[in-house]
Amino acid sequence: MRPADGELSVVLVRSLAGEMRAGLRSGAVQRMIVPPRETAEDAAGTKFISMPAVSPDYDLYINKVATIVAPDAAGRGATVTSVVPMFSASSGRFLGMLDGTDVTNLKCAAVTALVTDRCAAKDSGVLGIIGSGVQARQQYLGVSAVRDVEEVRVFSRNADHAAAFARDIATMAARADAAIGVVLCGSAADASRGVDILVTATTSCDPLPISSQLPGHVHVNCVGAHTVASRELSEDLLRTSVLIVEDRRTAVAEAGPLHSGAVELDALDTPAAAGFDGQRTIFSSTGCAYLDLITCAHLMTAGRDEAEAELDLAAGRLGIEIPADLKGGVLHGYRGLRDMTTLLRAEQSRA
């Protein structure tokens, strides 16, 4: 299973953000079993990561497992390989496997949408993005899913990457029929000056030279380095802002005691969060497996719904309405056929 064509749509991001919010509000997240993630590391610096989560509400057990091979001597970046096996939590039956990168990308975009929607000013129109990689792209998608962005200010250390990312944003905006101006900036300070929303999505271990002219109402999504030893944002900025985290226990463990007063996602829908308006907020993302689990559940449901919609459309064109009491078996057969057509497409591509 993959998101359609491997590309995340704003619609999917938006619907997953809604699913995450529903999971947080219903208590399903609180009822999950989410053991601390474990990381083993060998002498070469390769990391072996396991991130399990179990949910009785979603009837799902997942474990995102990944390897991260350290950058090589030539300076080529880390290689991440990840998969997510899924099982029924009640029967133990194997349900399928998702590409871990797809899950992570979609999850990151959706949780950004969720947090940005609660924390950023309603009329936010200027977005600054520092970074030009995959995560920067997901952040753009997440923000644009919930705010009418008019201008995107981009900075990356690599000018070519920044230019390519700017073109990518323009393409995505055109597809969404949105009029967005993309500005290539010469520095992080330039990209962050006066923005309503700021995204930091870099591999930097040191605090980024962000503009001192950050508006007081700015909302920052920080998805890069976040440990005590290396972090994208300065301690000063973190200390003087409202911090939002997925899971306080994980945040404190990984990002330090600075996060001990951070607000967790489930509090964003409570009256206490209403006081954020006009304050500087920072989503200091450390990642947490419960969001991976909701993402997997949503992808499975989305896959099911997509199959049903396709079949209904095809039958409807032929003037056929499938009786409700017969639909279960028909859909089961159709889903199997979709898998087979996917296999044949892959074979044709290979051939």
Next chain:
Amino acid sequence: MLDRPAPRQIPTELHELTVAQAGALLRAGQLTSTELTADALARIDRLDPVLHAFIRVTGQTALRRAAEADRDLRAGVDRGPLHGIPYALKDIIDAEGVPTTNASWLSVEAVAGSDSAIESRLRAGGGVLLGKLTTYEFAIGGPSFDLPFPPARNPWSDEHVPSGSSSGAGTAVAAGLVRIAFASDTTGSIRGPAFHCGAVGLKPTYGRVSGRGARVLSATLDHFGPLAWTVGDAAAALSVVAGADPADPRTADVPVPDYLAESARGVAGLRVAHSPGWYAGDPATMPEIATGIERALRVLERLGATVEQVGLPGYELFNACGRVIFAAEAFSAHERQLRTHPRSFGRFTYQRIMPGAGICAADLLRAYQVRRHLTRALSGTVFGRYDVLITACGQATAARWDDFGPDWPPPKLVNDMQTIPFSVTGHPALSVPIGFAGNGLPIGLQVVGRAFDEASVLRVAAAIEAELGQRRTRPSEPVAAAEQAGRTR
């Protein structure tokens, strides 16, 4: 593997005669077709109230045709290997004046206005039609109880299905109601019931037997051929129905040999390929089947064949290719009635056909293209070097009735048949019995040949049958059940 115990030794009874044996007696004047036909009708009358193999028995017509066959023979007119021999047709194949119900409420009273190509050749060949056999609805549904006729029973066990869609054919042949039945095989509907009922089932090469006058299910996958109690009977049956039909463009004008004679030539010098990759490592495969195939290979080697292991393209690719084509074509064949009379289909049938509505033209054309690649691959890598290929036909014995729930697919049932690859490629393929599994149910293996080389398939199958597939008994349970029920038709 067990050799099933012999509760009834009835070698001298008429229904135990092979086509060749019966033919010899008929031609010698020691037996009449009328006697042979009356005996078959009496056996059907006694057993079929329990087995439900027949949808319709054409008793009076059968006796009249038997009398004609007897008159012809007395007059010195011999119409061929099936002259005077009773047979039956799956009820999707037309016989003039007889309803072709397709086991469906949608066609329960549809009387055929003319003979199908198969029936036409059988009639011309002096055969005696006993009636029409139970089928899954339109040769696709399942063992259903919401159709006009009850599903056929597996003669070896009342707790198990006979498989399908040619369920009545498998049951009738195994129970000795008829020695030859003619049926269709779109993804395995001849070989499946043969495998699960302990009979021989031959799916000839695509285009070897005309499908004119048979209900279309999937035009590019539909094959037509015989189920029989012995390989020799299947060979004789094929000889009569094989050959080009100008009215069916699917058929090919390729010479038809004397298959019965060919089947007796032995296997010395034949090159046999064996591919265990699809079944041997799969936990779904019953050990008796894997070891049975190994035994058969050793037999062939001992008889002078060369056996070598080969690799095949992945089974899943064949399966996907076949399922996509099947779904799209089957939907196309039934589209109108799915729109106008959806509730007249059986539940399983509707749920099996309707998914094909979602197959788009690009996916269907892609499946056709992959089929061409797979067919070329098989023809080149296997049949470029070998005369036949041996592989599994099914991976397990027959499914249980309680494996089937209210909706398709059955929740507990795995797709354990490995017949679809050769439906996709059109190569001839035959299921031949190799004994019984530990649970007392029959098992077999699959012999596959080059296109239009059914002769080599039959030669190999006959050799395996002679060593491993001899069944000294008929299933005893239907006999006991029928006698206990005390019912007559």
